[in-house]
Amino acid sequence: MSQTFRHPEILEIARREGKVTVEGLAEHFGVTLQTIRRDLTDLAEAGRLERVHGGAVLSSGTTNIGYEERRSLKSEAKRAIARACAAQIPGNISLFLNIGTSTEAVAMELMHHENLMVLTNNMNVANILAGNHGCDVILTGGQLRRADGGLVGNLATETIKQFKFDLAVIGCSALDREGDLLDFDIQEVSVSQAILRQSRKTFLVADQTKLTRSAPARIASLANIDTFFTDVPLPADLAAVCTAWGTKVVVAS
Amino acid sequence: MSQTFRHPEILEIARREGKVTVEGLAEHFGVTLQTIRRDLTDLAEAGRLERVHGGAVLSSGTTNIGYEERRSLKSEAKRAIARACAAQIPGNISLFLNIGTSTEAVAMELMHHENLMVLTNNMNVANILAGNHGCDVILTGGQLRRADGGLVGNLATETIKQFKFDLAVIGCSALDREGDLLDFDIQEVSVSQAILRQSRKTFLVADQTKLTRSAPARIASLANIDTFFTDVPLPADLAAVCTAWGTKVVVAS
DNA sequence: AGCTTTATTTTCGTTTTCTTTCGTTTATGC
DNA sequence: GCATAAACGAAAGAAAACGAAAATAAAGCT
Numbered sequence: 207m208s209q210t211f212r213h214p215e216i217l218e219i220a221r222r223e224g225k226v227t228v229e230g231l232a233e234h235f236g237v238t239l240q241t242i243r244r245d246l247t248d249l250a251e252a253g254r255l256e257r258v259h260g261g262a263v264l265s266s267g268t269t270n271i272g273y274e275e276r277r278s279l280k281s282e283a284k285r286a287i288a289r290a291c292a293a294q295i296p297g298n299i300s301l302f303l304n305i306g307t308s309t310e311a312v313a314m315e316l317m318h319h320e321n322l323m324v325l326t327n328n329m330n331v332a333n334i335l336a337g338n339h340g341c342d343v344i345l346t347g348g349q350l351r352r353a354d355g356g357l358v359g360n361l362a363t364e365t366i367k368q369f370k371f372d373l374a375v376i377g378c379s380a381l382d383r384e385g386d387l388l389d390f391d392i393q394e395v396s397v398s399q400a401i402l403r404q405s406r407k408t409f410l411v412a413d414q415t416k417l418t419r420s421a422p423a424r425i426a427s428l429a430n431i432d433t434f435f436t437d438v439p440l441p442a443d444l445a446a447v448c449t450a451w452g453t454k455v456v457v458a459s
Numbered sequence: 460m461s462q463t464f465r466h467p468e469i470l471e472i473a474r475r476e477g478k479v480t481v482e483g484l485a486e487h488f489g490v491t492l493q494t495i496r497r498d499l500t501d502l503a504e505a506g507r508l509e510r511v512h513g514g515a516v517l518s519s520g521t522t523n524i525g526y527e528e529r530r531s532l533k534s535e536a537k538r539a540i541a542r543a544c545a546a547q548i549p550g551n552i553s554l555f556l557n558i559g560t561s562t563e564a565v566a567m568e569l570m571h572h573e574n575l576m577v578l579t580n581n582m583n584v585a586n587i588l589a590g591n592h593g594c595d596v597i598l599t600g601g602q603l604r605r606a607d608g609g610l611v612g613n614l615a616t617e618t619i620k621q622f623k624f625d626l627a628v629i630g631c632s633a634l635d636r637e638g639d640l641l642d643f644d645i646q647e648v649s650v651s652q653a654i655l656r657q658s659r660k661t662f663l664v665a666d667q668t669k670l671t672r673s674a675p676a677r678i679a680s681l682a683n684i685d686t687f688f689t690d691v692p693l694p695a696d697l698a699a700v701c702t703a704w705g706t707k708v709v710v711a712s
Numbered sequence: 713a714g715c716t717t718t719a720t721t722t723t724c725g726t727t728t729t730c731t732t733t734c735g736t737t738t739a740t741g742c
Numbered sequence: 743g744c745a746t747a748a749a750c751g752a753a754a755g756a757a758a759a760c761g762a763a764a765a766t767a768a769a770g771c772t
Contacts, residue, residue, distance in 0.1 A: 228730095244750085254592065258464050342602060348600075481719080493762080496721085497760085512769070
């Protein structure tokens with residue numbers, strides 16, 4: 207009943223005190239610890255508070271988005287793919303990196319490339335490559351999607367149309383057995399399609415987990431990709447279509 | 460990784476002091492040295508601090524642009540100005556925040572505003588407000604300027620022209636005795652001018668250091684500003700022109 | 713270099729807090 | 743009024759935070 211009552215008040219207390227304790231709130235509202243824990247779990251899930259042992263604190267403003275991502279892309283497979291991809295990216299070119307932890311991994315491997323002009327619709331990529339002073343970074347505009355630091359929407363697509371770059375390095379959410387690149391977000395699909403249209407050469411980076419997932423929206427086909435970087439040899443059917451389409455496959459070890 | 464109440468506070472102390480000691484923190488929190496060491500290990504693993512013998516320091520290097528800025532905007536004066544400004548910003552509006560440590564300070568004070576739609580050409584503002592889930596963040600496109608995390612150039616100006624927002628909060632490099640807002644960078648000037656043209660109401664945030672500096676490019680006049688937030692009472696001549704122009708002046712204490 | 717002091721890592725047991733799963737109560741819709 | 747769903751409380755097992763002590767490593771000193 208009073209859950210709707212407690213939630214705003216918990217937030218108010220948190221803002222005033224900076225933190226709240228499970229025990230303190232239980233006493234304040236005259237309910238059990240379990241109930242407060244449920245409240246805090248709900249508020250944390252909604253992103254309003256940050257859960258800590260024994261209570262919760264205001265979600266810190268200095269937290270950088272992409273920081274969770276950065277941890278997940280520690281995965282060795284992703285790094286190997288990224289290294290193999292970066293090794294085929296020369297200096298002195300313009301390239302696009304889109305959304306995705308795989309492309310972020312590539313960005314990390316580009317830290318010591320010289321004279322790159324990098325366009326991206328990914329805040330994390332921009333944050334990473336800000337550390338490479340031999341590299342111009344240009345962001346597309348767009349609405350910030352907190353889940354992955356992506357800039358999406360019409361603004362992003364329109365910006366991309368104003369460029370023509372030497373190379374596009376893109377990731378995707380899933381890759382099916384027919385060789386179609388898929389994504390969860392229809393908005394992101396039109397961004398990716400715009401990228402492919404505006405680039406002279408295209409690299410796809412995708413680890414094996416993408417082969418076993420599915421997603422509803424179709425970006426393009428492997429036929430539109432020049433080189434596909436992954437971490438395990440492809441199943442026979444996929445390998446066959448790649449050969450037929452002239453799509454090079456690089457398996458990073 | 461699990462969280463404790465201490466983590467945010469340790470980070471805050473680290474930002475304020477530049478470093479933290481195991482012993483100092485143990486005394487501060489009333490826990491044993493081992494416990495603090497565990498905290499510092501966690502924070503170091505998460506990349507938020509850099510571990511050193513006897514304590515920890517702010518992590519240097521590539522992780523975050525604008526991090527030096529963020530230290531300087533800890534200055535009490537800037538925070539006071541920002542607080543005064545944020546207090547006059549209601550919820551449920553669209554606003555623009557441009558480049559500058561002063562506007563970043565405002566962004567920090569907006570962390571708990573609800574239902575804002577924030578446009579910005581400042582990566583640091585975007586990073587900060589990414590932490591506020593009650594707030595849509597839209598970035599203009601543009602070339603990333605590492606010095607301050609700004610997005611500048613034609614792309615930024617063009618994006619801004621596509622919007623009309625309720626409020627613009629802008630900073631400037633300098634403010635002369637005739638009441639002219641000045642900037643060092645001509646590119647940034649045209650961005651700021653575009654912002655002023657597209658907004659219904661305009662706030663200027665500038666601390667006293669801006670009054671004693673000069674800069675070559677003219678953005679606009681105080682006559683174009685609705686409210687000017689600063690930290691010390693204005694000199695008589697400036698105060699006079701503000702009265703004449705109907706520019707409200709708020710001196711934050 | 714060798715010694716001393718200080719700091720760190722590792723391991724362990726204890727305590728606190730969390731999660732999960734149940735049954736009960738309270739509100740809401742039909 | 744009855745059915746359904748939501749909120750709540752209780753209890754047990756799991757997870758974590760914590761402090762203590764011993765072994766190891768680093769820094770400072772002569």
